[in-house]
Amino acid sequence: MNIVVGYFLLGLVGILVETAVAPVLLHMQLTPELLLILVIYLGLYRQGFSGGLAAYTLGLLQDSFAGSTLGLYGLIFLTLYLILRGLAERLNTESPALLLFMVLCGTLLQAVLLIFLLGFLTDAGAVWRNILRSLPLQAVLNLVCAWLLFSFLQLLRRHRSLRRPPRRL
Amino acid sequence: MLELLRKYRVRLLAGCLVLTALLFYSTNLRHQNNTTMFEKIVLQIASPLLYGFDSTCRTADGLWSRYLWLIDTEQQNKALRAENRRLRGDLTDLQEVRLANERLRKLLDFRESSGLSGVAARIIAVDASSLFRTVLIDKGRQQGLREGLPVVVAEGAVGRVIKCTSRQSRVLLVTDASSTAAALVQRSRTRAICRGQGDYLTLEFALRRDDIEVGDLIVTSGTGGVFPKGLVLGRTSNIEREAYGLFQTVTVIPEVDFTRLEEVLVLLGEAS
Numbered sequence: 001m002n003i004v005v006g007y008f009l010l011g012l013v014g015i016l017v018e019t020a021v022a023p024v025l026l027h028m029q030l031t032p033e034l035l036l037i038l039v040i041y042l043g044l045y046r047q048g049f050s051g052g053l054a055a056y057t058l059g060l061l062q063d064s065f066a067g068s069t070l071g072l073y074g075l076i077f078l079t080l081y082l083i084l085r086g087l088a089e090r091l092n093t094e095s096p097a098l099l100l101f102m103v104l105c106g107t108l109l110q111a112v113l114l115i116f117l118l119g120f121l122t123d124a125g126a127v128w129r130n131i132l133r134s135l136p137l138q139a140v141l142n143l144v145c146a147w148l149l150f151s152f153l154q155l156l157r158r159h160r161s162l163r164r165p166p167r168r169l
Numbered sequence: 170m171l172e173l174l175r176k177y178r179v180r181l182l183a184g185c186l187v188l189t190a191l192l193f194y195s196t197n198l199r200h201q202n203n204t205t206m207f208e209k210i211v212l213q214i215a216s217p218l219l220y221g222f223d224s225t226c227r228t229a230d231g232l233w234s235r236y237l238w239l240i241d242t243e244q245q246n247k248a249l250r251a252e253n254r255r256l257r258g259d260l261t262d263l264q265e266v267r268l269a270n271e272r273l274r275k276l277l278d279f280r281e282s283s284g285l286s287g288v289a290a291r292i293i294a295v296d297a298s299s300l301f302r303t304v305l306i307d308k309g310r311q312q313g314l315r316e317g318l319p320v321v322v323a324e325g326a327v328g329r330v331i332k333c334t335s336r337q338s339r340v341l342l343v344t345d346a347s348s349t350a351a352a353l354v355q356r357s358r359t360r361a362i363c364r365g366q367g368d369y370l371t372l373e374f375a376l377r378r379d380d381i382e383v384g385d386l387i388v389t390s391g392t393g394g395v396f397p398k399g400l401v402l403g404r405t406s407n408i409e410r411e412a413y414g415l416f417q418t419v420t421v422i423p424e425v426d427f428t429r430l431e432e433v434l435v436l437l438g439e440a441s
Contacts, residue, residue: 019294019305029368030299065305066298068331068341073298114300127300127346130367134299 007042007054011035011061019065030137032145033107035062039077040106040146043084044093055081069122076113080106096150103146107139269432275323276434285397287321287434288312293337302345302365304328306433309336317395319436325401325424326350326389327433338435343402344368344427351393352402354379355386363387363402363421370403372419377410379417387421397436 014034022031039055046054059074066073084102091098115128174181273289280287290306308314310333320327320340328348332339341348344365352363352372361375375381385405391398407420 015297018297023295031295031297033298035297062297065294066296066303067301068303068339068345068347122347126366130346131300133367138299 003046003050004054004057007038008057008061011038011058014038015061015065030134030141032141033110033138034145034149035059035073035077036080036106036110037103037142037146037149039080040084040102041099043081044088044091044099044102047085051085052078052081072114072117075117076110079113080109083109096154099150100143100146103142104139107135107142111135111138272432276432279321279323280434285436286438287436288314290320290338290433290435292430292433300346302328302342302348302367302427303331304340304342304430306338306340306435307336308435309334309338311335313437314338314435319396319400320433321396321400321436322425322430322433324426325403326396327425327427327430329395330435340433342427344370344423349373349393350396350402351390352387353390354381354405355388357381357385360390361419369406370421370423372405372421373416375417375419377415377417381405381408381417381419383408 018031018034035058039058042051042055042058056074056078059072059077060070062073062077063070084106111131115131118127276289288308290308290312292304293307294305296303306320314330314333316330316333318330320329326343328340328342328345330338331341342365343350343363344367346365346367348365350363351360353360357380359375359379359381361372361379363370364373370387372381372387383405387402387405389396389398389400389402401424403421403423405419406422409418411417
């Protein structure tokens with residue numbers, strides 16, 4: 001349960017960045033999908049029911065600030081998490097490049113799921129055209145953000161390992 | 170007599186001089202505004218000397234105060250720079266207040282001319298996804314808002330409230346792909362449905378034979394149950410009529426600049 005609450009709080013910070021900070025800094029319609037990156041991280045490095053619940057909660061959080069239907073991103077993020085969990089055991093999760101590759105795949109898969117769900121289940125008009133039009137730039141933006149976040153995490157880890165006292169022999 | 174003159178010579182001469190001086194003075198009193206030849210000559214002679222002396226004094230004073238006596242200069246410079254920064258900030262703030270005032274005045278004029286009561290709101294966040302077109306405003310149920318209310322600016326329709334909390338509301342913009350509004354062409358009164366396409370709008374179900382031209386103003390028809398009649402949606406920019414088919418494809422560019430949206434007006438209904 002602590003994991004779910006922790007990721008929810010992280011997601012809240014991500015949402016604030018997506019909705020209020022990024023538009024001011026980037027001056028364009030696109031915003032980096034930080035919650036998607038978080039879900040992919042969850043899928044690769046977290047296991048079990050709590051991970052799935054956290055992914056779904058992040059989806060609902062995204063729904064609260066995007067679009068008009070609650071549950072759309074919840075379903076997409078949960079699907080993404082489950083797919084990644086299925087693949088994670090077959091992949092070398094120690095590789096830093098894997099996260100970036102998975103972010104790219106996740107962005108594409110999210111677009112496919114969005115087109116399917118909005119095109120077949122709702123009257124969203126020609127939303128598929130908007131999705132496909134913005135997809136290349138969105139993928140690049142997500143990749144850049146994922147790389148920056150991953151670099152920041154690496155720096156934190158290195159800093160922690162340096163501060164840790166040496167073991168006694 | 171001569172003896173007498175000789176005896177009082179000095180005194181008499183002095184008296185004459187005083188009298189002459191008095192006469193000269195009294196004469197000049199009546200011609201105060203005239204510059205005499207004497208004065209002119211004296212001034213002409215004296216002016217270069219005075220000028221030279223003055224400039225010498227100024228140079229000396231400048232040398233002293235600018236290059237030698239510099240005790241408080243740095244402190245003054247710092248204080249002035251700080252004041253300059255503060256004043257620049259104040260100027261920017263005032264500029265921002267002026268612009269906000271102009272925008273709000275526009276909204277107020279629109280509200281008064283439309284005869285509808287409304288609540289002015291500020292946009293505090295945009296959509297978290299790049300695919301949808303929604304914004305978050307800083308007014309909610311406490312201010313009388315509810316789902317389904319139309320949101321406008323002076324330039325035209327913005328969207329409608331789709332989610333409402335006590336202090337915030339989400340607004341679905343007319344440019345969102347899932348947003349539709351009953352519309353009509355202002356010039357020819359042709360009816361159609363205006364649907365969002367992300368950054369622009371399209372007119373749907375406009376028959377091929379209907380009279381629509383590029384540049385026509387598209388307004389709300391008031392039949393959709395959300396927007397009151399006559400709100401501007403946009404202008405037609407491109408019309409495609411296929412050789413076959415029932416309908417024509419019309420692209421509409423919104424009149425509202427959604428990239429620069431800051432304050433909006435939520436219409437609550439008829440003004441009491």
